[in-house]
Amino acid sequence: PTTPPAAPAAAPAAAPAAAVRAAGLVKVYGDERTGVRALDGVDVEFEAGRFTAIMGPSGSGKSTLLHCVAGLDTPTSGRIWLGDTEIGSLGDEALTRLRRERVGFVFQSFNLLPTLTAKQNVLLPLDLAGRAPDPQWFQYVVSTLGLTDRLSHRPAELSGGQQQRVAIARALVSRPTLVVADEPTGNLDSRSGAEVLSLLRASVRELGQTVVMVTHDPVAASYADRVLLLADGRIHGRIESPTPQAVAAAIAGAETRRAG
Template sequence: MTTTHSGVPTAARTTAVAARATDLTKVYGHGETQVVALDAVSVEFRQGHFTAIMGPSGSGKSTLMHCMAGLDTVSGGSARIGDTELTGLKDKKLTQLRRDKIGFIFQAFNLLPTLTALENITLPMDIAGRKPDRAWVERVVETVGLSGRLKHRPSQLSGGQQQRVAVARALASRPEIIFADEPTGNLDSRSGAEVLGFLRESVRELGQTVVMVTHDPVAASYADRVIFLADGRIVDDMADPTAERVLERMRRFPGGRAQAPAPGAEGHAG
């Protein structure tokens, strides 16, 4: 039996699909001002896997994530979370799906300043009128290293700790998939590495599915797989990435630039 760099035996990993895009198209504007942000993109995100989405500015990577997460409408094609087709869902059903099946982590931590860390973590479930699974929340809190900070408010936490709270909030309701948009963009390298480590651990230990948009080859090296977009199309698909391989691929884009990996970054993948 072979083992992936994430530490999960290959034969033990699920082949079930958490989310799928089929010929997904997103067009902004009309006529001469029309911009095709996504051009018939087809891709699957498997359960229990960590996928990074990369590409030059304007490549469509954030648009793809927003369409797959139900945060933006699509112009054509299909977007599914599990067996649920997002296109055509009424607002109420779409809100319910995002609340019940999807977790979000953004570059801005989006914590409520008047609530404690624990209250921020359980807030989505409180709003939905669902009782948190206490044992699961405790496991999540332990996984992200927040056990001693649950009574602190955001102003009493560092940026890295605030993003840990955001990660725990995304994990706490056991969503089918977590979408992370530049989750380390506001963090220093050490805090960013910690948060990426927690995301990696949530996949390995908790069986979570994570899809992350990033511009950083080091961040991408934590993933099982990297999808590269350019001009609204998928142009490459890399398994078991390292920071160096990702950086080299990014450099091959026209005018390609990417953030250079820190020394020793190749070991981050786990």
């Protein structure tokens, strides 16, 4: 199909301005006084229907921020809202359900089950939630990702790029509020990596998804609508409509300031 299927009738008429927002986010590993302060008072909004990359030097708090806003890690203090839901107020069972239904995950390691076919891997989150897939949406996602003729293959029969496509389809199939991608091209060659980044870009432009990606690669970051620059657990800058050159220069500047 050339156009995505209509959203379910129960969906709101308009997406919220922010798919996710955080206020005063602090994350300390270890003792509050002497431990590692991975996040140091972060205020951030990730707009619905946009692709945001998070970059910064090693140890700047990139993955910690991603994991906190996705509900995978608990901040030491501060508040996080996924849509209109404050996730800090949820118990373990409700938080697990929220992650399963409203957050899609794409990681560096593809995390596919080797005994399942590509189709079974894609549908696994819905199976775990006891939900039936929307057939029209499923077909649209797998055709957009170029997986139609790969659905009966097991992961060992797929290339790395194809496996990551399956992982992206799995992240999209439940129509999540947010897709988080942690170094999604880290295990791929440059060609497969470019394909995966183009597919994440397409999921924003054509499927209306909200994607937040951590990467260390300025070229990967240039696929995003904007880049957030982190250093020492704080946001130190933003780049709109990034180019690889602008991102590389900003990261080099951050490293220089840190060294100084």
